[in-house]
Amino acid sequence: MMFSKKEETREPYSVEQCDACKKETKRKFKDGDYVFKETSKCPSCEGLLRIVKVFGEIIKAK
Numbered sequence: 001m002m003f004s005k006k007e008e009t010r011e012p013y014s015v016e017q018c019d020a021c022k023k024e025t026k027r028k029f030k031d032g033d034y035v036f037k038e039t040s041k042c043p044s045c046e047g048l049l050r051i052v053k054v055f056g057e058i059i060k061a062k
């Protein structure tokens with residue numbers, strides 16, 4: 001077993017949404033991320049990706 005403790009770990013994630021095609025992408029949180037921040041260009045159109053949600057996902061040690 002890799003984890004000896006049974007604590008829950010939270011992994012932060014950011015959800016980006018494209019202004020144009022509304023496609024949502026979940027990715028790991030990066031330093032400096034905040035909701036409504038414009039991040040990059042959409043990979044499937046020329047729209048602008050914006051962070052719509054930042055949340056912590058519980059990762060249970062197995």
Ligand SMILES: [Zn+2]
Pocket residue numbers: 018019020021022023042043044045046047048
């Ligand atoms: Zn798009």
